[in-house]
Amino acid sequence: MNYLSSTDLRTVKVLEQAEFPSKVNARNKVVEDTAKLIKELGIKDNAVLSFHHHLRNGDYVLNTIMKEVQRQGIKGITLVASSLFPIHAEMIPLLEDGTIENIVTSYISGDLGRAISYGKLKGKIIMQSHGGRARSILNGEIEIDVAFIASPSADAHGNISGVNGHNTCGTLGYAIADSLKAKKVVAVTDALVEYPNYPADITEDYVDYVLVIDCIGRKEGIVSGTTRVTRDPVGLKIAKDTLKVMEATGLLKEGFSYQSGAGGISLAVTAFLKEYMIENNIKGSFASGGITGHLTQMLEEGLFSALFDVQCFDLESIESLKRNPNHIRMSASQYGNPEVSAVVDKLDFVILGATEIDVNFNVNVTSGADGVLMGGSGGHQDTAAGSKVSIIVSKLFSSRIPVIKDRVDVITTPGTTVDVLVTERGICVNPLRTDLIEAFKEAKLEIVDIKELKEYSESIMGKAKPIEKTDRIIGLSQYRDGSIIDYIYEVKR
Amino acid sequence: MNYRTLLFIPGNNPGMLQSSDILGADGIIIDLEDAVALTEKDAARILVREYLLTFKPEGNYFIRINPLDSPYFYDDLEAIKDLDITGLVLPKASVESMAALEDYLDKNDLDFEVIALIENAMGLETALDIVRASKRIVGLFLGAEDLTLDLGAKRTKESKEIEYARSKIIAAAKAAGIQALDTPFTDTDDLEGLKIDTRNAKDLGMTGKTVISPRHVDIINQVFTPTQKEIDYALRVVEGVKGAKEKGLGAFSLEGKMIDAPIIKRALNVLKTSGDYKEEYDELLE
Amino acid sequence: MVERKLEIKKMATAGSLESNDILIMISKGEGKIDIELESVVEKQFGEDIKKVIHDTLVEEGITDAKVIAKDKGALDFTIRARVRACVKRGVEN
Numbered sequence: 070m071n072y073l074s075s076t077d078l079r080t081v082k083v084l085e086q087a088e089f090p091s092k093v094n095a096r097n098k099v100v101e102d103t104a105k106l107i108k109e110l111g112i113k114d115n116a117v118l119s120f121h122h123h124l125r126n127g128d129y130v131l132n133t134i135m136k137e138v139q140r141q142g143i144k145g146i147t148l149v150a151s152s153l154f155p156i157h158a159e160m161i162p163l164l165e166d167g168t169i170e171n172i173v174t175s176y177i178s179g180d181l182g183r184a185i186s187y188g189k190l191k192g193k194i195i196m197q198s199h200g201g202r203a204r205s206i207l208n209g210e211i212e213i214d215v216a217f218i219a220s221p222s223a224d225a226h227g228n229i230s231g232v233n234g235h236n237t238c239g240t241l242g243y244a245i246a247d248s249l250k251a252k253k254v255v256a257v258t259d260a261l262v263e264y265p266n267y268p269a270d271i272t273e274d275y276v277d278y279v280l281v282i283d284c285i286g287r288k289e290g291i292v293s294g295t296t297r298v299t300r301d302p303v304g305l306k307i308a309k310d311t312l313k314v315m316e317a318t319g320l321l322k323e324g325f326s327y328q329s330g331a332g333g334i335s336l337a338v339t340a341f342l343k344e345y346m347i348e349n350n351i352k353g354s355f356a357s358g359g360i361t362g363h364l365t366q367m368l369e370e371g372l373f374s375a376l377f378d379v380q381c382f383d384l385e386s387i388e389s390l391k392r393n394p395n396h397i398r399m400s401a402s403q404y405g406n407p408e409v410s411a412v413v414d415k416l417d418f419v420i421l422g423a424t425e426i427d428v429n430f431n432v433n434v435t436s437g438a439d440g441v442l443m444g445g446s447g448g449h450q451d452t453a454a455g456s457k458v459s460i461i462v463s464k465l466f467s468s469r470i471p472v473i474k475d476r477v478d479v480i481t482t483p484g485t486t487v488d489v490l491v492t493e494r495g496i497c498v499n500p501l502r503t504d505l506i507e508a509f510k511e512a513k514l515e516i517v518d519i520k521e522l523k524e525y526s527e528s529i530m531g532k533a534k535p536i537e538k539t540d541r542i543i544g545l546s547q548y549r550d551g552s553i554i555d556y557i558y559e560v561k562r
Numbered sequence: 563m564n565y566r567t568l569l570f571i572p573g574n575n576p577g578m579l580q581s582s583d584i585l586g587a588d589g590i591i592i593d594l595e596d597a598v599a600l601t602e603k604d605a606a607r608i609l610v611r612e613y614l615l616t617f618k619p620e621g622n623y624f625i626r627i628n629p630l631d632s633p634y635f636y637d638d639l640e641a642i643k644d645l646d647i648t649g650l651v652l653p654k655a656s657v658e659s660m661a662a663l664e665d666y667l668d669k670n671d672l673d674f675e676v677i678a679l680i681e682n683a684m685g686l687e688t689a690l691d692i693v694r695a696s697k698r699i700v701g702l703f704l705g706a707e708d709l710t711l712d713l714g715a716k717r718t719k720e721s722k723e724i725e726y727a728r729s730k731i732i733a734a735a736k737a738a739g740i741q742a743l744d745t746p747f748t749d750t751d752d753l754e755g756l757k758i759d760t761r762n763a764k765d766l767g768m769t770g771k772t773v774i775s776p777r778h779v780d781i782i783n784q785v786f787t788p789t790q791k792e793i794d795y796a797l798r799v800v801e802g803v804k805g806a807k808e809k810g811l812g813a814f815s816l817e818g819k820m821i822d823a824p825i826i827k828r829a830l831n832v833l834k835t836s837g838d839y840k841e842e843y844d845e846l847l848e
Numbered sequence: 849m850v851e852r853k854l855e856i857k858k859m860a861t862a863g864s865l866e867s868n869d870i871l872i873m874i875s876k877g878e879g880k881i882d883i884e885l886e887s888v889v890e891k892q893f894g895e896d897i898k899k900v901i902h903d904t905l906v907e908e909g910i911t912d913a914k915v916i917a918k919d920k921g922a923l924d925f926t927i928r929a930r931v932r933a934c935v936k937r938g939v940e941n
Contacts, residue, residue, distance in 0.1 A: 300777075302581065302585055302776030302777065303581045303584070305776070305777060306584055306585060306586070306776075309780070438889065438891075438892065439891050440891075466580075466923070467867075467868075467921070468867050468868055468888060468889070468920060468921025469868075469888075469889045469892075469893060469921040469922065469923060470888075470889060470892075470921065471892075493581065493584050494584060529617075529923060530893070530923060530924075531893060531896045531924070533889075533892035533893060534891065534892050534893070534894075534895070536891060536892075537891075575866070575869075576866075576868045576869050576922060576923070576925075576926040576929075577866065577867055577868035577869070580868065580923060580925075580926075604933055604936060604937070605862050605863070605929070605930070605933035608929045608932050608933045608936070609925075609926065609929040609930075609933075611929070612925040612926070612928050612929040612932075613925050613926075613929075615925075616924070616925035617925065
């Protein structure tokens with residue numbers, strides 16, 4: 070009630086002595102029976118349920134919860150999962166029986182993606198970027214009924230930490246928007262710890278229930294022991310040339326900022342960059358994104374002032390997050406939400422992969438060479454749009470899979486935001502970036518027209534037969550701002 | 563052409579062959595010998611042919627054939643004689659095997675360059691005779707793994723045991739005016755060790771090094787590339803010689819130092835390696 | 849040019865299952881060339897690969913053979929080389 074707008078304070082009711090509040094009797098949030106909780110939550114047909122993917126291919130939480138939803142006969146669920154992995158193939162029967170009707174995600178791999186591509190999903194699939202997902206949840210485009218938050222540890226009040234517990238995963242950046250906006254928030258944990266559980270990624274004031282289950286995941290699937298720099302000479306050649314590209318832009322100087330993926334070539338770029346920074350005595354401002362031990366080492370060595378971490382990829386980064394104050398947790402919104410100020414907007418360089426790129430520099434990381442869903446934007450769209458220079462690294466022909474196409478199968482990231490392509494047989498610059506073309510000329514860095522490179526690759530491999538699709542649209546490739554940049558079609562068997 | 567790096571590519575590996583031309587080496591040695599299993603010699607020959615005929619890769623391609631005392635020597639030569647390659651690497655080089663190779667190349671009217679791989683005691687002690695047995699030879703290449711085996715020496719990273727062999731090869735190569743090519747560094751992960759080993763070889767007089775890991779190419783190229791300071795000095799020497807010749811002077815001094823034939827020769831070598839050499843310099847030593 | 853006609857006398861293989869390679873198995877046919885292909889790029893290049901195998905066999909003088917090919921993304925030069933090696937091995941006694 071807004072007392073400030075009352076004109077006469079005499080009309081305001083004051084409590085009688087008998088009505089005075091009693092001492093707090095904290096509600097018990099802890100539940101151990103999944104079935105009972107699902108009932109208590111009152112999940113109805115067509116509800117919207119959300120999950121995060123920090124446990125990646127080791128995640129048991131999504132499967133556990135959704136199977137209980139199925140047992141209780143609830144239908145038509147919209148599954149809002151920040152990413153889906155091969156372990157989630159157990160959801161295929163739930164597509165078939167109608168438990169799951171729609172899927173909203175930023176990345177999908179494994180048999181579930183295959184099943185969806187072959188038309189098993191009754192509703193639609195919307196592919197978003199990480200920043201786009203946060204945007205759509207925070208601005209109410211997507212309304213989540215219940216967010217189930219896989220929690221490496223939680224106390225009885227619902228303080229969730231990703232660095233405590235046995236199945237640790239580090240930061241919980243992808244779950245923050247869900248915890249802020251979902252109507253109900255459930256921490257799902259296998260490590261109920263003493264209060265207070267800190268540092269908390271999500272605090273108790275946002276959490277309604279703490280569901281304790283036997284096991285939230287399997288360790289091997291959650292983090293990789295070490296992420297490896299490629300040893301493949303072709304990949305290393307691409308990485309070396311990428312560093313030359315970075316140098317030629319003139320942006321590789323004191324205070325620059327950097328992000329790269331965790332793929333082998335991208336990691337090799339980071340390794341070469343590290344050598345370069347030491348040799349030339351350059352210190353960077355920050356590195357961001359998914360964080361690996363390679364970057365935490367650079368932080369320790371003072372090569373970067375700070376790391377913005379939306380997701381830890383390995384044990385080393387989890388350790389670093391725990392003890393290094395300059396290793397900073399970042400939510401998906403702070404990372405790449407286009408409707409607010411975001412870290413990607415301050416990036417100088419981003420190094421990204423591509424399954425396919427076309428002559429207009431549109432990139433596909435959503436579907437594979439066979440047209441089947443096996444990826445997604447993740448932060449691809451966000452970083453490409455925000456960074457001063459976005460660089461795609463890819464082999465031109467690896468095992469006869471052509472990377473340059475006339476038109477990519479599914480547009481994930483629009484070519485208008487993609488600046489440079491580095492392959493082992495040539496560097497291409499987006500014609501929109503006349504400034505870069507000029508800078509590279511000055512630096513005597515040879516570039517080649519992407520159309521020419523495509524023709525060369527086709528002269529070696531032949532032209533790939535287009536993937537056969539039906540005319541049924543099964544979903545949409547959504548841009549980070551909510552607009553749609555491509556259709557996703559059912560693949561012909 | 564001075565080869566700072568000659569990179570080995572296994573002859574029966576399609577993936578390596580198809581990317582061999584982008585790895586930054588001055589030359590490629592496609593290997594039909596040790597890198598190919600005995601049961602795959604036939605398949606490797608065919609694969610290498612198809613690769614070279616289809617891709618026509620730019621750059622300097624050598625093929626290491628099997629040695630004369632193997633059953634594959636002439637089959638290898640027959641399979642590659644019509645290919646557009648720079649040359650051949652003759653393993654287990656001896657006066658006899660070099661003569662046999664020359665004979666074959668003469669009969670078939672082939673102008674391949676030849677690099678002799680010295681990898682046993684007899685080859686080492688007759689290195690200069692091996693050079694003399696060939697009109698086509700452009701380099702002596704020390705194979706330290708097999709050589710130390712033949713010598714009964716222990717192979718170590720410090721490579722003291724091959725110092726004599728290195729020097730002997732270098733002397734024979736320099737006497738004939740051809741390249742001295744060092745043995746490959748076999749620990750693919752030890753890049754610091756590689757730098758030290760390459761510098762040692764260069765300081766003794768090696769002019770290039772063979773390579774078995776693509777990751778080694780850049781480091782070796784760097785060691786064998788003259789610094790800008792060295793190039794600038796060499797250019798000043800050359801300009802000085804040109805000036806002195808025009809004036810009809812026999813000797814001259816530069817920056818307080820007498821410039822004589824060895825210094826001029828060294829300067830010309832630097833320019834050859836750096837790519838700044840011009841044909842007109844040929845007459846400067848006359 | 850002399851028309852060569854060769855006959856596959858025994859089963860033979862060439863190539864490997866390494867990435868960028870193809871494993872070719874050849875044996876006596878039933879009066880024609882019969883190719884069974886399994887490839888990582890079957891959808892995009894399956895027809896092309898079969899044609900390369902077929903044409904190379906014909907070039908080598910083979911018109912009667914059963915071929916089983918397992919492809920790991922080999923380029924045409926590799927496919928041709930493996931077919932030729934396989935034929936060479938299969939026509940020997």
